[in-house]
Amino acid sequence: MRESAVQRHDRLLALVRESGTARIADLATRLGVSPVTVRRDVEALTRKGLVDRAHGSVSWPRPRTGKPAAGGTAPVIGLLAPSATYYFSEVIHGAHEAAARAGARLVLRISDYRPAEDRARAEGLLAAGAEGLLVAPGWRGRADPAEHGGWLAELPVPVVLLEREADPGGPLAGLDRVSSDHGHGVLLALRHLVEQGHPAPLLVARTDSPTALAVRAGYDRALCALGLERPHPVIDAPVNRDPEGFEIGVQALWTAVTSGRASAALVHNDVDAIQLVQRLAELGVRVPGELALIAYDDEVAALADTPLTAVAPPKREVGRLAAELLLERLGRASGPVGAGGAGGGTGSAPRRHLTLLPRLRVRASCGAAGAVEATGATGATGREHS
Structure with missing residues (x-):
């Protein structure tokens, strides 16, 4: 199976962490990719503050502020x-x-x-x-x-x-712990869709991560809080893990929309949501025309062809x-x-x-009036709700 950019980034970070500093050429050899690919990866990781870049090399970041204990x-x-x-x-x-x-x-x-x-x-x-x-x-x-x-x-x-x-x-x-309240994030999304006039929204979510499981659990609690009944079994449409299962999930959602049983959905995560929108368009279902959609995570949701409204955990x-x-x-x-x-x-x-508590960033995919995009140094964002 072809290695994803995410997997390659993790390997690159592990190599830099081990050595402290590494040359671009050496990283390319050890990762089995071209120096151009490594430079592009390093640029992306540098923007996120995960590595420091110098001429021809990359190093593990060191604290730049504060004072020693x-x-x-x-x-x-x-x-x-x-x-x-x-x-x-x-x-x-x-x-x-x-x-x-x-x-x-x-x-x-x-x-x-x-x-x-x-x-x-x-x-x-x-x-x-x-x-x-x-x-x-x-x-x-x-x-x-x-x-x-x-x-x-x-x-x-x-x-x-x-x-x-x-x-x-x-x-x-x-143990001490710090976490996002994903149940609250799900409630924000469902309440927004219902306020836009949609019946009980569907949920499309995986089962292979703690966040996905929390979103699934929060979905039933949110429906109960809003006085709604579950309109359809939760749809599992895992893009990378199971392409055949993804297509089955797409067909289930397409059937629910075209039969008139659903007009809105919450999808975990951003990547699955973007590819779901693309596949539905091929089948004649447009977002937000026939389906109002909200993604969960807000990592790349704003970069979709139709910018996706998204729940953004903090x-x-x-x-x-x-x-x-x-x-x-x-x-x-x-x-x-x-x-x-x-x-x-x-x-x-x-x-x-x-x-x-997560926030809801309203963009174009849910069809809400006044969802205006603004592009700045940190990317596109819309109106926020908390």
Whole structure:
């Protein structure tokens, strides 16, 4: 199977992290691609703050602001993420910014959604000198936390879970965590579509990530809160994982729309939503003409031919607050969490579960009047609702 850009970016980051600095030509050889491809990848990763670029080489970013901790030593915190691109690039960027402000060093390792390897990678971060860990386990299915998560509660350093929930009463329930309230994001999307005059919207969502599972669970709660009945079974249309399954999902949505049973849908995630819109257009169903559509994640939704209205989890803020909370546990920062500093606690404060609310960015795909696009340095955005 051909390697995706996301997978190549993760491999590139791992190579740079290992060596500290690497030449473009050497990276091209080790990745098996052209130097032009590597330069393009490095430019994209540099814009996200994940690497530093110099003439002919690329290096791991170092804190540029802040001051060393007391005693002249910079604290080291580790971050284990399932990916360094798409959703988690913003989480990593937020954590890196918070660490830099505190004069701390952030060390990153990637699991590539292999939960069985999370423990070894976390131990690698500890071996590299990490005094505390930010951890977004590479869980995919409902059974993964129980099967691959118990070791987190046994670690000898403070741990903050990122964008992950723990089973009530389970071994991870007492850990600090910072996450997005995806149920609230789903409610924002469904309420907006209903207010535009649509009957109960359909949901198109995968089953292979914690976010997808949270969106599915939030869908039923949102329907209940709005006094609606589920109009159709949740449609699974996984583009990359199962092309045949994607086509089956497209046909199910096409049938629901053309039969008049549905006129609106929420789709997780952006990539699936964009390709779904393209395929539906080939079948004669236009967005937003015949189908009002909202995507979930808002990573690339604004770049679609018809810019997609999207639910935007506060990814960068999740990373920032998690890093601040971890530094507080380590007693290495000052100021309250959420106010640009992490408090001067010694780790004895009560554990915290911080839940941040997503926003709804209204663009053209939902057919809402007044959805005006504005293009700036950070890309296209529309009206926001929270």
